Amino acid sequence: MSNRIAVAVLGANGRMGSEAVAAVENAADMDLVAALSRRDPLEGILEAGATHVVDLTVPDQTETNVRFAVEHGLHAVVGTTGWTEERRTGLSELLAQRPGTGVLIAPNFALGSVLASAFAAQAARYFESVEIVELHHPDKVDAPSGTAVRTAELIAAERAAAGVPASPDATAKSLDGARGADVDGVRVHAVRLRGLVAHQEVLLGGPGEQLTLRHDSYDRASFMPGVLLGLREVARRPGLTYGLDGYLDLGR
Numbered sequence: 001m002s003n004r005i006a007v008a009v010l011g012a013n014g015r016m017g018s019e020a021v022a023a024v025e026n027a028a029d030m031d032l033v034a035a036l037s038r039r040d041p042l043e044g045i046l047e048a049g050a051t052h053v054v055d056l057t058v059p060d061q062t063e064t065n066v067r068f069a070v071e072h073g074l075h076a077v078v079g080t081t082g083w084t085e086e087r088r089t090g091l092s093e094l095l096a097q098r099p100g101t102g103v104l105i106a107p108n109f110a111l112g113s114v115l116a117s118a119f120a121a122q123a124a125r126y127f128e129s130v131e132i133v134e135l136h137h138p139d140k141v142d143a144p145s146g147t148a149v150r151t152a153e154l155i156a157a158e159r160a161a162a163g164v165p166a167s168p169d170a171t172a173k174s175l176d177g178a179r180g181a182d183v184d185g186v187r188v189h190a191v192r193l194r195g196l197v198a199h200q201e202v203l204l205g206g207p208g209e210q211l212t213l214r215h216d217s218y219d220r221a222s223f224m225p226g227v228l229l230g231l232r233e234v235a236r237r238p239g240l241t242y243g244l245d246g247y248l249d250l251g252r
């Protein structure tokens, strides 16, 4: 039996999908067996003999794609946003019926971003205030970013575990949206600007001081080592892993 990884990329003509196609083609241990656009039926994955699927499509389609892969015993590495807790729970239930199958949902594949989110969660228990500013290219369809949502979830969990109260905020009157979105009690602000790729700042404030943790993806090449790591690991990690940090030893 071959140890090579037979990969189908969904969303293959997109900004991320086209990078992933090239990364898989250049990986010595992988074969790109299918590259699907929105017009291609999902059965093409099976006909091509894929063992692994990479989903880089849109929030409205990703759940259908990933459930199709799991139902057919294929491992999936997912970068697409839109994986709410409800969707993840449904997917975990499906995976329980397919004990050998693994899925990685990675809100961000860039190592620096994963580390920045982990550091921010660690730091957030020591600061009175925390807010997130995410900045992206204006062709992005969702706001706030999946990365910002994940970062806010990690921060909120750490603060809750440490008994840190909500960030102070005396706002009594504001225009809609002026204070950003509330994600698990953390304010998240989304900027869309031509020229940007994917960037995030976590602002942590205490009396007389501020700590800013910033990560910048200047190029989508930054995401490809994480995609390839996911493809190499996912079959060894059955069930659902949410966040690439689940595959890294972050010493926590």
Ligand SMILES: NC(=O)C1=CN([C@@H]2O[C@H](COP(=O)(O)OP(=O)(O)OC[C@H]3O[C@@H](n4cnc5c(N)ncnc54)[C@H](OP(=O)(O)O)[C@@H]3O)[C@@H](O)[C@H]2O)C=CC1
Binding pocket: 010, 011, 012, 013, 014, 015, 016, 017, 037, 038, 039, 056, 057, 058, 059, 061, 078, 079, 080, 081, 082, 106, 107, 108, 109, 110, 146, 223
């Ligand atoms: N986890 C991570 O590190 C990263 C995640 N992302 C996320 O990845 C996703 C894709 O981003 P990006 O590449 O910039 O987006 P693009 O819009 O460039 O690409 C999306 C692709 O999805 C396809 N698509 C659209 N609608 C459907 C549909 N109904 N069924 C099947 N395919 C469809 C399109 O196919 P077609 O070409 O045929 O129209 C398109 O190629 C987003 O959710 C984004 O947030 C982005 C960067 C990094």
Ligand SMILES: O=C(O)C1=N[C@H](C(=O)O)C[C@H](O)C1
Binding pocket: 081, 107, 108, 136, 140, 141, 144, 145, 146, 147, 148, 197, 198, 199
């Ligand atoms: O759409 C993008 O570009 C990105 N999407 C992901 C997100 O929503 O977090 C990852 C990265 O920020 C780029």
